[in-house]
Amino acid sequence: xxxxxxxxxxxxxxxxxxxxxxxxxxxxxxxxxxxxxxxxxxxxxxxxxxxxxxxxxxxxxxxxxxxxxxxxxxxxxxxxxxxxxxxxxxxxxxxxxxxxxxxxxxxxxxxxxxxxxxxxxxxxxxxxxxxxxxxxxxxxxxxxxxxxxxxxxxxxxx
Amino acid sequence: xxxxxxxxxxxxxxxxxxxxxxxxxxxxxxxxxxxxxxxxxxxxxxxxxxxxxxxxxxxxxxxxxxxxxxxxxxxxxxxxxxxxxxxxxxxxxxxxxxxxxxxxxxxxxxxxxxxxxxxxxxxxxxxxxxxxxxxxxxxxxxxxxxxxxxxxxxxxxxxxxxxxxxxxxxxxxxxxxxxxxxxxxxxxxxxxxxxxxxxxxxxxxxxxxxxxxxxxxxxxxxxxxxxxxxxxxxxxxxxxxxxxxxxxxxxxxxxxxxxxxxxxxxxxxxxxxxxxxxxxxxxxxxxxxxxxxxxxxxxxxxxxxxxxxxxxxxxxxxxxxxxxxxxxxxxxxxxxxxxxxxxxxxxxxxxxxxxxxxxxxxxxxxxxxxxxxxxxxxxxxxxxxxxxxxxxxxxxxxxxxxxxxxxxxxxxxxxxxxxxxxxxxxxxxxxxxxxxxxxxxxxxxxxxxxxxxxxxxxxxxxxxxxxxxxxxxxxxxxxxxxxxxxxxxxxxxxxxxxxxxxxxxxxxxxxxxxxxxxxxxxxxxxxxxxxxxxxxxxxxxxxxxxxxxxxxxxxxxxxxxxxxxxxxxxxxxxxxxxxxxxxxxxxxxxxxxxxxxxxxx
Numbered sequence: 001x002x003x004x005x006x007x008x009x010x011x012x013x014x015x016x017x018x019x020x021x022x023x024x025x026x027x028x029x030x031x032x033x034x035x036x037x038x039x040x041x042x043x044x045x046x047x048x049x050x051x052x053x054x055x056x057x058x059x060x061x062x063x064x065x066x067x068x069x070x071x072x073x074x075x076x077x078x079x080x081x082x083x084x085x086x087x088x089x090x091x092x093x094x095x096x097x098x099x100x101x102x103x104x105x106x107x108x109x110x111x112x113x114x115x116x117x118x119x120x121x122x123x124x125x126x127x128x129x130x131x132x133x134x135x136x137x138x139x140x141x142x143x144x145x146x147x148x149x150x151x152x153x154x155x156x157x158x
Numbered sequence: 159x160x161x162x163x164x165x166x167x168x169x170x171x172x173x174x175x176x177x178x179x180x181x182x183x184x185x186x187x188x189x190x191x192x193x194x195x196x197x198x199x200x201x202x203x204x205x206x207x208x209x210x211x212x213x214x215x216x217x218x219x220x221x222x223x224x225x226x227x228x229x230x231x232x233x234x235x236x237x238x239x240x241x242x243x244x245x246x247x248x249x250x251x252x253x254x255x256x257x258x259x260x261x262x263x264x265x266x267x268x269x270x271x272x273x274x275x276x277x278x279x280x281x282x283x284x285x286x287x288x289x290x291x292x293x294x295x296x297x298x299x300x301x302x303x304x305x306x307x308x309x310x311x312x313x314x315x316x317x318x319x320x321x322x323x324x325x326x327x328x329x330x331x332x333x334x335x336x337x338x339x340x341x342x343x344x345x346x347x348x349x350x351x352x353x354x355x356x357x358x359x360x361x362x363x364x365x366x367x368x369x370x371x372x373x374x375x376x377x378x379x380x381x382x383x384x385x386x387x388x389x390x391x392x393x394x395x396x397x398x399x400x401x402x403x404x405x406x407x408x409x410x411x412x413x414x415x416x417x418x419x420x421x422x423x424x425x426x427x428x429x430x431x432x433x434x435x436x437x438x439x440x441x442x443x444x445x446x447x448x449x450x451x452x453x454x455x456x457x458x459x460x461x462x463x464x465x466x467x468x469x470x471x472x473x474x475x476x477x478x479x480x481x482x483x484x485x486x487x488x489x490x491x492x493x494x495x496x497x498x499x500x501x502x503x504x505x506x507x508x509x510x511x512x513x514x515x516x517x518x519x520x521x522x523x524x525x526x527x528x529x530x531x532x533x534x535x536x537x538x539x540x541x542x543x544x545x546x547x548x549x550x551x552x553x554x555x556x557x558x559x560x561x562x563x564x565x566x567x568x569x570x571x572x573x574x575x576x577x578x579x580x581x582x583x584x585x586x587x588x589x590x591x592x593x594x595x596x597x598x599x600x601x602x603x604x605x606x607x608x609x610x611x612x613x614x615x616x617x618x619x620x621x622x623x624x625x626x627x628x629x630x631x632x633x634x635x636x637x638x639x640x641x642x643x644x645x646x647x648x649x650x651x652x653x654x655x656x657x658x659x660x661x662x663x664x665x666x667x668x669x670x671x672x673x674x675x676x677x678x679x680x681x682x683x684x685x686x687x688x689x690x691x692x693x694x695x696x697x698x699x700x701x702x703x704x705x706x707x708x709x710x711x712x713x714x715x716x717x718x719x720x721x722x723x724x725x726x727x728x729x730x731x732x733x734x735x736x737x738x739x740x741x742x743x744x745x746x747x748x749x750x751x752x753x754x755x756x757x758x759x
Contacts, residue, residue, distance in 0.1 A: 015444030016255070020228035024368075024375070030227050031365035032262050044301055046443055046455030046468065048161040107689040125228065127382075127449040 001107070002077040004136040005113065005120060007050055010144070012130035014041045017068030025050060025121035036113045037122050037131075050131060052122070053100040053113035055079050061092035061101045070101075070110070077136075083109050088107035160369040161223035161672035162186050167265045167287065169280060172213060172272030174190045176287045181266045185667035187674050188757060191266055192222035192257075192754035193249050194648030194688040199267055201247070201691060206698035210242040210345070211327060211352040213273035213299045219260065219318070219358070220267035222650020224447075226258035227374075229658065229667050231652040233258045233446030240699070241344035241693050242352075243329040243506065243561050244579045245606040247695045248344030251647055252318075253445025254336035259316035262362025270355060279319075281311050282584065284364060292356040297322060299499045300334045303357055311359045319357035320347045321501030322548045327351050328559040330506035330582075334498060338468040339445065340451075342503040344581060344603050369673035370408055377666040382449055384658040390620060391657030395452040396442050398431030400472040403585070403613075404480070405430045410617055410626060411721030412477065412590030414499050414583075416483045416535050417509075417516035418711055421587040422720025429487050438491050443468065450654050456491055463492035463542065470494035470504065473607070477508025478584035482515060483535030484566045491539045500549035505559055509582035511544050513574050514554075522569050527551045536597040576709050577678035579604035579701070588729070590722035593632035594625070596736060599706045599729045600636065602692035608653055610640035620657055629728045633736035638682070639731070645685030687756045690740075690748050694758070703746035706733060 019035040027034050037052040059079050061098070064072045069086035072079055092101040092110060101112045113120075123133045132139075159181065167179045181195075189198045196218040208215045218237040224232030235257025241248025263284050270313065277292040291311075295303050302320045307317050318335035324347030331347030332340040336513025341347075350356075350750055360578060368374045385391040394402060407413040408426040415423040432456065443453030447686060457466040463486075470478070472490055478490040496503040517523040518533035523533070535541060547555025557565050562575040562582055576583050581604030593612035598605045607613065612635050616626040624631065643653055649668060665681040668674075676684070707713075710726040737744065741752030752757035 010441075013442055013444035013448070013453070015448045015451065016446050017228055017449065020447060024371070027365075028371040029365045029367045030262075031363070034365075045466070046338075046440060048443075083498045091371075101322060115498070125176075127386075127444070128451065 002136050003118070003133050004027050005052060005054065005115060005123070006132045006139040007062070008132070009049040011128045012039070012048040012050055013128050014039060015127065017127060018050055018131055021121035021125035023106040025116055031106070033106065033112065036111050050122070051098065051100060052143050053079065054098070060095035060097065062065045062134075064095040066091065078115060079112070081110055081114065086110060090102040113126060159183065159186070161668070162191065162266050163261055163264045163364070163366070166267045166269065167282070168269045168271065169287065169289065170271045171274040171289070171355060172587055174289055174306035176264045186266070188684065188687060190218045190223060190645065190648035190684055191670070192225070192234065192236040192251065192648050192650050193238065193644060194684065195267055196236050196690050197247070197249070199269060200238045201695045204240065206240075206695050207700070208240055208351060210245065210626040214352070215240055215349060215616040217270045217346065217349050217353070218267055219270070221257035221261040223668060223671055225640060225650035226261040226758045227368070227671065228378055228447050229651065229671070230385055231448045231450055231655045232650050233448070234647070234652055235260060236647060237333055237346045239346055239349045240755050241346065241603065242327070242348045243345040244581050245699060246579055246602060246701060247692045248603050249342035249344055249647070249692070250333070250343050250346050252333070252339045252341040252634040253448065253652060254316075254339035255446045256318045256335035256339070256360065257650060258446050259360045259362045259563055261366060262364055263360050264362065265362045268358070270353060273352065274354040277354045277356050279307060279359065280355070282358065282360045283312070283534070284362060286615045295356050296325060300501050301337050301499060304337050305358045306359050306686060312361050314359050315359040317359045319356055319501070320350045321499060321549065323500045323502045324348055324351035325356070326549065326551045326559070328502060328548060329561050330503040332497075332501050332503050336500050338498050340498065341507065345607060347501050347724055347748070368671055369666055370670045373670035374667065376733060377663065377670055380435055380551035380711060381655070381659045381663045381667065384663065385449055385655065386511055388658035389619070390618060391450055395450050395654065395657070398435055399442070399452050399454045400431070401429075401434050401454075401470060401475045404432030404475060405432070407695065408720065410590060411717065411723070412626065413480050414576070414585065414587045415480045417466065417481060417512040417574070418486050418587065419516065420719060421590055421717045421722055423480040423485070425485040426480055428485040429475050429490055433487055434470075434475070437487060445652070448652070452654060460488040460493050463496045465486040465492050467498055467744045469498065473585045474504035475507065477512070478541045481509055481512040482541055484538050484541060486538035489538030489542055493545045496542070496545045496549065502545075502547070502549055505584050506582040507545060507548060508541065509576060510558050510562040511541055511563060513566055513576065514558060516574050517566060517569055517571060520574070522574070527569075528553065531541040535649050558565070576711065577605050578708060579705055581605040585645055587611055587716050587717065587722070588708055588727045589625040589725045592629050592728055592732070593626070593636055595708055595712065595727040596732045597640070599708055599733065600687065600736060602696055609643050611635050611641055611643065611653060612636055614639075614656065621660070627722070627725060629732050633732050633739055636736060637739050640689055641682045641685035643685065644688040645681050648684065648688055683756065687751050687758060690753065690756055690758055693748060697747060706746060
């Protein structure tokens with residue numbers, strides 16, 4: 001069973017521990033432009049949303065990549081990136097509708113989530129469980145259950 | 159350099175000159191960053207007798223070595239200047255993203271000198287630094303200022319700014335960043351206003367390097383685990399915020415009520431953290447790199463006090479609440495939101511209103527003075543109304559904007575002001591909690607709890623439990639907490655990190671980050687060095703041992719009711735032992751020997 005990085009914006013406190021962990025795991029330093037996960041915060045409303053590549057089944061980035069630098073190994077779910085075959089055309093950054101493939105001028109490469117090889121640092125460091133690495137067919141279970149509990153409450157009250 | 163960015167940025171607003179200097183590795187090793195490095199850069203260059211609101215005063219913004227790393231809750235920056243409220247060195251720090259961003263832009267400190275001839279803001283994008291016109295922003299409140307500056311610079315820029323209170327030099331005006339985070343105390347916002355500096359916007363893309371990545375991550379994970387397992391750091395603060403302290407302090411009989419006339423507030427629960435979470439909390443919020451999330455995103459739906467924003471913290475809830483005899487959480491929350499939006503310290507503000515109410519009930523301040531406003535204790539409309547008036551310096555707000563000491567003095571009764579060195583004492587009655595009284599009396603920035611938070615041991619039992627009513631051992635703990643806090647502040651850490659982590663953890667992280675070996679003793683010694691540097695500045699500014707005291711009400715009027723009934727503060731008895739432990743003479747002056755030990759002489 002494949003795992004997916006599930007985002008729970010309702011739990012996010014906007015602390016950016018995920019971005020820091022991502023930078024550190026990939027580069028051993030804290031460089032804000034090195035992160036593969038981004039947190040957007042709306043300060044007036046006090047709301048934050050982490051964003052990262054969701055490894056689309058039908059991935060636009062892969063489709064437009066002329067060299068196969070973005071590819072998927074047979075039988076896996078991860079969209080992998082090969083720096084060696086990338087020509088830096090940035091087509092993937094245009095094609096991804098979520099903005100989750102980013103060109104980094106410092107390393108001259110595309111930055112996208114690689115799930116840290118199956119043990120994502122962002123998940124480990126999130127203090128609020130706003131990011132979870134879970135089996136994809138139960139990824140929405142907790143959310144569904146929260147909503148289901150509203151039915152429970154409604155019927156109990158009736 | 160590792161941990162430090164290696165560069166200090168200097169902007170002279172009088173001449174428009176922008177310059178850079180290298181961070182001196184020896185100074186950085188001794189004073190760390192943030193509060194320590196800021197203190198050093200500030201005190202080296204500014205005459206302690208300077209008028210805080212004159213162009214000759216500097217203001218320094220400094221992140222710490224931890225700021226921008228994932229050291230737990232370590233993303234703070236410190237503002238250092240001479241405070242207009244106290245005339246002492248003012249250091250206020252804030253979380254949020256501004257400090258880390260300044261560090262990413264490549265700067266260990268930003269020194270602002272002089273005064274611009276017209277309103278300006280600073281736009282810093284890594285090496286590019288611009289002084290831009292801010293005439294169109296003058297008068298704008300904090301949220302609008304933040305949005306407008308972002309529109310003109312970068313949508314994701316981190317912005318620190320002042321609101322109308324800073325512009326009008328309210329003596330307890332704050333500097334606000336990320337809209338809701340405040341470098342709150344001592345009037346640092348008024349200093350920014352005096353320089354015609356409306357805002358600073360930063361985007362940084364550089365990196366903070368770590369010497370020993372494996373040890374650093376190990377130390378960070380260890381610290382995170384300790385915090386998670388701690389009842390306060392791990393669960394308490396996220397569930398209820400700092401306002402959970404209302405009921406705790408009230409039950410121990412040390413919740414100052416009605417301008418410290420009493421220390422027990424019968425309906426305190428209505429303004430406590432449990433009520434806050436049940437009624438106005440939208441969600442908890444964390445500062446940059448925070449694992450605690452004590453921040454409160456709040457919304458008031460009651461049309462009379464409607465608003466959305468953040469807070470209140472415990473101290474704000476106390477100042478507007480119990481200290482003014484008010485148990486209306488909606489009004490307290492709204493007043494606190496106004497403080498954020500106008501850029502003011504809710505502790506000094508609420509306590510100044512409490513003082514005015516006390517004077518009014520005593521018949522000293524009259525309806526004529528207040529412009530017809532009934533200043534009796536307990537009216538929730540008063541705090542909302544006066545907060546606006548103070549922020550805009552309208553009517554009686556113009557006088558209240560000077561703080562309770564100047565306000566009460568102008569009516570001939572300074573003894574009604576519950577201040578130390580003219581700064582309002584916060585939310586812990588020093589008669590009921592002896593150690594915190596000694597902290598208030600000796601704190602370098604005037605009446606303040608956070609620079610030596612003995613409440614941890616005296617009330618919360620972390621890491622050990624001491625009897626709050628006794629004086630034994632308190633000078634020792636006050637000194638220890640002051641030194642440790644100075645070192646944590648100088649690292650860019652949040653003191654709430656000590657609800658789980660100890661000096662050992664901080665020293666371990668700093669060592670792995672910077673490559674300079676800090677034992678726990680070295681770390682505490684850095685804090686002691688910083689404390690003494692601040693003390694020397696204050697002595698040269700004209701303060702003496704006579705200023706290390708509390709208002710007479712605390713020393714002579716016993717608590718009237720509640721669990722701490724009959725208690726007074728014993729600061730005068732504790733002070734000699736405190737001086738001795740500090741290596742200061744009987745007049746509170748550091749001895750040459752101690753200064754040499756601390757490499758300050």
